[in-house]
Amino acid sequence: MNVGVAGLGLIGGSFAKTMKENGITVYGYDINESSYLAAKMTHAVDERLTADTIGLCDIIIVCLYPSAAVDYIKENAHLIKKGAVITDTCGTKRYICESISGVADKQGFYFIGCHPMAGTQYSGFSHSKPTLFKGASMIMCPGNTPLDITENTKQFFISLGFGSVVFCTPEFHDSQIAFTSQLAHVVSNAYIKSPAAQEHKGFSAGSYKDLTRVARLNPSMWAELFLENRENICREIDTIIDELKKYSDAIKADDKEELEKLLADGVAKKLSAENRK
Amino acid sequence: MNVGVAGLGLIGGSFAKTMKENGITVYGYDINESSYLAAKMTHAVDERLTADTIGLCDIIIVCLYPSAAVDYIKENAHLIKKGAVITDTCGTKRYICESISGVADKQGFYFIGCHPMAGTQYSGFSHSKPTLFKGASMIMCPGNTPLDITENTKQFFISLGFGSVVFCTPEFHDSQIAFTSQLAHVVSNAYIKSPAAQEHKGFSAGSYKDLTRVARLNPSMWAELFLENRENICREIDTIIDELKKYSDAIKADDKEELEKLLADGVAKKLSAENRK
Numbered sequence: 001m002n003v004g005v006a007g008l009g010l011i012g013g014s015f016a017k018t019m020k021e022n023g024i025t026v027y028g029y030d031i032n033e034s035s036y037l038a039a040k041m042t043h044a045v046d047e048r049l050t051a052d053t054i055g056l057c058d059i060i061i062v063c064l065y066p067s068a069a070v071d072y073i074k075e076n077a078h079l080i081k082k083g084a085v086i087t088d089t090c091g092t093k094r095y096i097c098e099s100i101s102g103v104a105d106k107q108g109f110y111f112i113g114c115h116p117m118a119g120t121q122y123s124g125f126s127h128s129k130p131t132l133f134k135g136a137s138m139i140m141c142p143g144n145t146p147l148d149i150t151e152n153t154k155q156f157f158i159s160l161g162f163g164s165v166v167f168c169t170p171e172f173h174d175s176q177i178a179f180t181s182q183l184a185h186v187v188s189n190a191y192i193k194s195p196a197a198q199e200h201k202g203f204s205a206g207s208y209k210d211l212t213r214v215a216r217l218n219p220s221m222w223a224e225l226f227l228e229n230r231e232n233i234c235r236e237i238d239t240i241i242d243e244l245k246k247y248s249d250a251i252k253a254d255d256k257e258e259l260e261k262l263l264a265d266g267v268a269k270k271l272s273a274e275n276r277k
Numbered sequence: 278m279n280v281g282v283a284g285l286g287l288i289g290g291s292f293a294k295t296m297k298e299n300g301i302t303v304y305g306y307d308i309n310e311s312s313y314l315a316a317k318m319t320h321a322v323d324e325r326l327t328a329d330t331i332g333l334c335d336i337i338i339v340c341l342y343p344s345a346a347v348d349y350i351k352e353n354a355h356l357i358k359k360g361a362v363i364t365d366t367c368g369t370k371r372y373i374c375e376s377i378s379g380v381a382d383k384q385g386f387y388f389i390g391c392h393p394m395a396g397t398q399y400s401g402f403s404h405s406k407p408t409l410f411k412g413a414s415m416i417m418c419p420g421n422t423p424l425d426i427t428e429n430t431k432q433f434f435i436s437l438g439f440g441s442v443v444f445c446t447p448e449f450h451d452s453q454i455a456f457t458s459q460l461a462h463v464v465s466n467a468y469i470k471s472p473a474a475q476e477h478k479g480f481s482a483g484s485y486k487d488l489t490r491v492a493r494l495n496p497s498m499w500a501e502l503f504l505e506n507r508e509n510i511c512r513e514i515d516t517i518i519d520e521l522k523k524y525s526d527a528i529k530a531d532d533k534e535e536l537e538k539l540l541a542d543g544v545a546k547k548l549s550a551e552n553r554k
Contacts (some may be wrong), residue, residue, distance in 0.1 A: 137479045137502045166479030179473035184484035187464060189543030190520035194504040194513055197550045199466035202414045202443030203453045205394040207461035210487040215547040219540035226528050226536060236471055237525040241518050243467035250515040251503050257505060263496035265464030270492040273474045 002027065004060035008035045010119065011089045012063030015044055015045040016158050027053050027267025035125045042244050044128075048220040053081045059087070059156065061114075066090040067230055070099045073111075081211035082108035084146075085153050089116055091177065091221075092228040093141050093170035112151050115169060115177070116162070121216045135163035141170045179223055179231035185213050186237055188215040258277050279304065281326040281337035283349050285299070285312045287396065289340030290368045293321040295437050298407050298432075307326025312402045330445065331356045339365040341504055342498050347376045350388070359385040362422075362430050366393055368454065368498075369505040370418050371449035378420055387426050389445060390418035393439070398493045412440035418447045443542045455509035462499055465492040465512055502527075 001024050008030040008099040015024050016039055028045030030036045039045045047053060054076055062069045067090045069220035080086065086109055090096050093219065097113040118136040120127060138157045154165045168176075170186045191197075192215040200208065227235050250259040279300050282289045285307040293303050303320030307313045308475070316322045324330060331353055339346045357363065361387055367373050376391040381388035396412040397404060398485045413435045419427040431442045445453075468474075469492040477485065494535055503510050527536040 027482055039516075057386065078550060095374075112413050117480065119482060120483075136482065137402060141477065153510055164479060164510075173371065173480075176473055179471050180477050180481040180485040183468070183471070184488045186521065186524050187468065187488060187517075188303070188484070189540055189547075190461070190517055190524065191464065192543055192547045192550060193520045194456050194460070194516050196453055196513070198553060200453060200457050201553055202416065202441060203394065203526075204457040205396060205413065207465070207491045208457040210490055211461045211464060212547060212550075213487055214484045215543050217540060219537045219544060221534045222540055223533050226524075227531060227533060230528055230531070234525050234528050236473070237521055239412045239471050240464075241525070242522050243470045244463065244514055244518050247463050247467065247503075247519070248343060251507050251511050251514075254504060256500050256504060259500045260496045263466055263494060266469055266492050267494060267496060269474060272465075272487060273469060273489075276475060276478055 001025065001058050002056045003059040003061060005041065005045070005067075006049060006060065007031075007063035008039045008045070008125050008128075008171075010060065010123045010125070010132075013039060013044060014130065015061050015063065015089075015160070017128060017130035018133060020044055020046075022160060027057060030125075031154040036168040040152060041044050044063050044125075049090045051076070051079055052239060055081050057081065057084060059153070061084045062086065062088040064090075065152075065224055066092055066095050067224065070096055073100055074103055077103050077107045077109075079123035084109045085149060086111045086192070087114040089114060091115060091181065091225045093139075093226045097141055097143060097170040107196075110145045111143070112145050112150065112153055113143070113173075114157075114260075115139040117175065117249040119169070123218050123221075127225050128206075132268050134161045136161075138162045138165045139173055140165055140167050141173060145172075147250055150269060174229050175232050178229055178236045182222075182226060182229065182233045183240065185217050186226075186233070187240065188212055189217060191215065211258075279333045281331055281334035282306070282322070282340060283337065284340035284345075285316045285398045285402050285405075286340060287404050287409075288393065289338065290316060290321060290402040291395075291407065291409035292340065292366075292437075293336050294319075294405060294407035295410060297321055300398065306332060307402075307533075314505060315402050318416060321402075328353070328356055332358050334358065334361060336362045336430070339363065340504045341365075341367075342501055343367040343372050344371055345499060347373055350377055350486075351380055354384045354386075357384060357386045360399070361386045362426060366391060368392060368458065368502045370416075370450040373494040374418055374420060374447040386462050387422045389418070389422050389427065389430055390420070390450075391434075392416040392450065396535070398491050400452045400495050400498075407439075409471070410434075411438045412439070413438075415439045415441055415442045416450055417444050418450060419444060420447075425465050450508050451506050455506055455513045459506065459510045460513040460517065462491050462494050463503075463510070465489055466494060468492065486520065488491060
């Protein structure tokens with residue numbers, strides 16, 4: 001099998017390395033020549049993914065920011081093999097699925113919007129690794145892709161080490177991801193802005209480390225993702241602001257009963273969420 | 278050396294187990310007989326800490342909620358050996374240090390307010406372990422305790438596995454801990470209250486797990502800690518609310534430049550805070 005990877009950063013590099021460990025022929029592309037060369041020198045890719053080789057690929061995984069991913073697919077659509085499966089790894093799904101579905105139908109390839117639930121606070125090929133997706137969940141938005149093609153693509157991801165696959169609409173993905181991922185990054189990035197953050201030596205343990213780990217993010221990528229998912233992420237930010245106010249109000253009013261109730265409600269919701277996993 | 282441990286929960290139980298591994302004679306007390314028996318049966322304590330044995334102790338570590346810790350020390354003050362060192366492990370320090378310093382002076386023992394930077398989202402003796410404090414930071418508020426006594430107590434904690442000791446005033450402790458620990462618990466507990474939390478199966482990765490880990494907390498203990506540290510924790514909650522609003526406003530205004538600036542500022546503050554560790 002020949003697979004193309006467009007964008008050799010943390011995610012694309014990890015896909016390339018994982019696939020090489022599985023004996024797949026990998027064609028790679030990155031706008032930064034140094035990233036391509038690093039991938040080539042470490043045997044994460046076999047050859048360049050170019051206008052000459054893209055037509056050889058059975059699957060192409062586009063690991064670029066959403067707008068760049070849309071541009072890349074549109075520009076290369078006429079070169080893609082009929083019946084090939086094109087996927088992406090963007091953190092929002094409505095934008096890319098809406099932008100590409102017409103192009104895919106017209107050119108005779110299949111587009112399945114994908115989002116691997118894996119990552120780190122670091123970016124770039126140098127942080128990529130063949131174990132990044134091990135046991136992770138893969139979200140797939142197959143739209144009107146035929147069932148056999150969808151199933152084959154699911155099995156392809158499972159063979160790379162993903163632990164499970166979730167199918168959903170782009171709309172459900174974007175609503176849910178605003179909470180599980182986007183809000184986490186906003187809150188972590190906001191948390192660190194307290195003046196106290198600069199004097200915490202010796203005063204921090206696990207909870208502080210957990211809350212601020214993803215404060216270190218890629219600003220341009222996340223800004224794009226937030227703006228593509230505006231109403232969902234704003235709903236989640238405004239929800240947590242409203243909830244936080246309740247604790248602040250109860251503490252200011254010295255209302256121990258209300259405060260305990262708020263905290264116990266959070267514990268109950270945490271346990272309930274865990275049980276639904 | 279004889280050491281007393283009052284309160285055999287997660288923290289007290291871990292102190293008892295750690296001390297037994299270091300050959301110290303441990304006297305233990307817990308209001309729940311089952312906790313004491315579990316400690317006795319697992320050889321985490323040698324004997325009961327009672328009115329008859331408390332006077333044998335060179336050090337007593339009071340691992341109770343703040344108000345219960347104050348009550349315990351006051352009620353037993355007349356039984357404590359002159360020159361003994363009494364410490365606690367409460368998450369706030371002004372309240373207990375102010376409440377106990379006069380009693381200690383009058384009875385001729387030393388009180389050093391302490392707060393180990395270690396814990397988990399679980400509580401109770403069954404979760405205690407002799408490795409809980411390994412490499413952790415210990416915060417000590419020695420007040421006017423003589424330097425040699427303070428130094429000996431520091432060395433005692435280091436011998437139990439603590440990686441470092443930080444000395445500060447109760448005021449600085451309470452201001453700082455509101456940010457590093459209390460705010461983390463409030464934010465995590467508030468985070469889980471989004472309706473989306475109940476449908477996240479397959480949509481979560483590391484960032485979600487990190488943000489919601491300590492949502493599972495002990496409501497009555499944390500309510501007490503928050504109310505004892507009212508102005509500091511409210512300042513921190515109100516600060517993060519103000520910061521979160523800025524992201525929400527920038528997203529609603531579709532202002533990519535401002536949004537990237539907010540995110541990049543968070544990254545810079547995270548890196549700066551890391552470098553000060």
